[in-house]
Amino acid sequence: MSDVVHIGMLGCGTVGQGVVRILQETAGTIERATGHRLEITKVLVRDLQADRPGVDPALLTADPEEILGDDSIDILIEVMGGVDPTHEWLVRALGHGTSVVTANKQLLARHGPELLAAAEEGGAELRFEASVCAAIPVIKVLRESLLAAEIESVTGIVNGTTNYILSEMRRTGMSYADALTQAQEIGYAEADPTDDVGGADAAAKMAILASIAFHTRVLIDDVPYSGIDDLMSDDVDIAHELGFVMKLLGVARLVDGAVSVRVHPALVPGNHPLAAVAGADNAVLLESSMVRQIMLSGPGAGGTETASAVVSDALSILGSRPGSFLAGALVDAGRPIAPEGSLxxxxxxxxxxxxxxxxxxxxxxxxxxxxxxxxxxxxxxxxxxxxxxxxxxxxxxxxxxxxxxxxxxxxxxxxxxxxxxxxxxxxxxx
Ligand SMILES: NC(=O)c1ccc[n+]([C@@H]2O[C@H](COP(=O)([O-])OP(=O)(O)OC[C@H]3O[C@@H](n4cnc5c(N)ncnc54)[C@H](OP(=O)(O)O)[C@@H]3O)[C@@H](O)[C@H]2O)c1
Missing domain, CATH: 3.30.70.260 (ACT domain)
Known part of the structure; x- marks a missing residue:
């Protein structure tokens, strides 16, 4: 890789604009630390006329070929979302040897193994820290710091919207419907909150975390999930009376050598580390007999927070040259998926x-x-x-x-x- 690293971007919305801003504001620091200058070559969008403060309009294109067909691009940053055509585009880029950074949990939870295979074939890297818990570096910790720690369970509050709703139901006694409306008013919940409150968003993130923690291919279809949409405020209150806190939890663990991953409302004891995670924050509790408990917590969404993880991934690619273990595909231990009901x-x-x-x-x-x-x-x-x-x-x-x-x-x-x-x-x- 030359001193100038050419970056292509797919998408320039909430996260993409954050990436452009961070790359501009930290260019000097990045160059001093890595010896590389990161230069955005082209940015794919749909609407060329939309308002994007701080983004040079000359960088924009609505033609994906201008990016996918450009051999000079070293790293492709995918922040457009969606499964199609994103899937096909990333397989193509990776297969040609272009490393990819993505924030796209739904894509990874459906096609992660195929994307990793394309990366291996093309000699490229695929990084996806921003796809789970935004700025919290949980994938890096699992993949690098705890690679040999024999993780036994990953328990996470990985959806900020539902954690906010449950926290407000408990704090104010308001109903689920009122707490959801409040979350939408302040921007913590989408106009269509189905994926968040129904558990699909958390299931995608848990499939990704379980794949890394247990070195096994776990897809979203392997993760049974239920959400908080039919919880009553009474359940939240009674749980509290009994000394518990209600959370939407992702729970991934090894059961007799098989991998079990689920997302469901759960009661955690009031003195459990996850009980204290309030509002829209995320947290992931990693457990293994080697390291006991490690909890990572912080903001699990937001344009700048997510963009910061995307930029860090691009820098990690620069730091892991071909031949280093970080450049290779993920370890695959080939564990089976545990049958439902076995827990x-x-x-x-x-x-x-x-x-x-x-x-x-x-x-x-x-x-x-x-x-x-x-x-x-x-x-x-x-x-x-x-x-x-x-x-x-x-x-x-x-x-x-x-x-x-x-x-x-x-x-x-x-x-x-x-x-x-x-x-x-x-x-x-x-
Ligand atoms: N926002 C967060 O807090 C957050 C947190 C974690 C992960 N993520 C993930 O980050 C990714 C981006 O999220 P976001 O919130 O930045 O989305 P967003 O604001 O909707 O931006 C999407 C961008 O992609 C472009 N785009 C979408 N489909 C396209 C297509 N088919 N062809 C060309 N351009 C296309 C859009 O173009 P136009 O501008 O022309 O519409 C827009 O610039 C998603 O995978 C999301 O799940 C987001």
């Missing part, structure tokens, strides 16, 4: 029941028949009915789901039971 955990169970004598005994007996025992019970009158909230002892998830199906069929049970995983207490899964 053991403690659970929170909420039942709306008829206020009749003996209901609690009948519920306990259904649970007992399925091999599930109760740790704590809270009972409250609710008009004609009663609400039973239980923390269940650690049991295999499949057993708890079976017991819940049987409870739902009881005539005294008036609504679909709510089951939420408890993570990180002595009673929770390992």
């Amino acid at each position: 053991e955990s403690a659970f929170y169970l909420r039942l709306e029941v008829a206020d009749q004598p003996g209901v609690l005994a009948r519920v306990s007996s259904v649970l007992g028949d399925s091999g599930v025992s109760i740790l704590t019970v809270l009972q409250r009158g609710e008009g004609e009915g009663a609400r039973l909230v239980m923390i269940l002892h650690r049991s295999p998830e499949a057993q708890v789901r079976e017991a819940t199906r049987r409870l739902a069929a009881m005539p005294e049970v008036r609504a679909e039971p709510v089951v939420i995983t408890v993570v990180g207490s002595g009673e929770a899964s390992s």
Whole structure:
């Protein structure tokens, strides 16, 4: 690579404009530190006329061939998003030996292995720190600092929108719908929040983290997920009363040598490190018997924060010359994906029941028949009915789901039971 490094960019929106600004503002520092001058050659956009403060209009093009067909480009920065045509364009660039930096979690969670194979074939690098938790350097830590640490679990709050909504529901007692509206008003949630509140965004990020942590190809289809859209503020309040905090968690762990990755609402004990992560922040807790616990936390989104991770990735490419282990493809240990329902955990169970004598005994007996025992019970009158909230002892998830199906069929049970995983207490899964 010559002293001048030619950068092509796909996209110049929130993140892309941040990249342009950072490269301009830190050009001197970068040159002193690396000996290279990073020069943007061309930037692909759709609308050439849109307002992009600080971006030289002469750099813009609406023709992807001007970038993909330019052999002088050393590093391609992809900040346009979307799976198609981005996928095809990046495979082509990598295959021709152009290193790529991307912030695109949905693309990586669907086509990561194929992109890495194209990089290996073309002798190029693929870097994607910004795709998970924006400025928090979790991928670099997993891929480099903890490469040999035999990570056993990765537990993350990897979606800022949902963490903000849950924090506000707890702090103010407001409903889910009101907290979502507030998040949209202040720009923490998109106009269409489906991917965030439904768990798909977190699932994509957890697929990427699990792939790196466990040296195994995990795609978004391997990650069952559920979101926070049908949580009641009562669940958040009762959890608090019981000493827990409600979070949307991504949980990736090794179970008998297989990889299990899921995203779901979960209760964490009030003194757990993840319980203190409030507002739109993200955090990832990495656990291994070698390093015990390492938690990384900070802003998980934002144009400048994400752009900073993109620029750092471009600099890492400069720092890892061909032949260095950082330049190679990721390690592949070929672990299997664990079947759903195989995990053991403690659970929170909420039942709306008829206020009749003996209901609690009948519920306990259904649970007992399925091999599930109760740790704590809270009972409250609710008009004609009663609400039973239980923390269940650690049991295999499949057993708890079976017991819940049987409870739902009881005539005294008036609504679909709510089951939420408890993570990180002595009673929770390992
Ligand atoms: N924003 C964040 O906080 C954040 C955080 C983490 C990761 N990311 C990821 O970063 C990437 C970019 O996000 P963003 O928020 O910067 O998006 P954005 O503001 O919507 O910008 C997208 C840019 O890509 C261009 N573009 C999109 N599709 C194109 C196409 N088919 N051909 C040519 N140009 C195209 C757009 O052109 P026009 O300007 O002409 O419309 C725009 O400049 C996404 O993968 C996102 O998931 C974002």
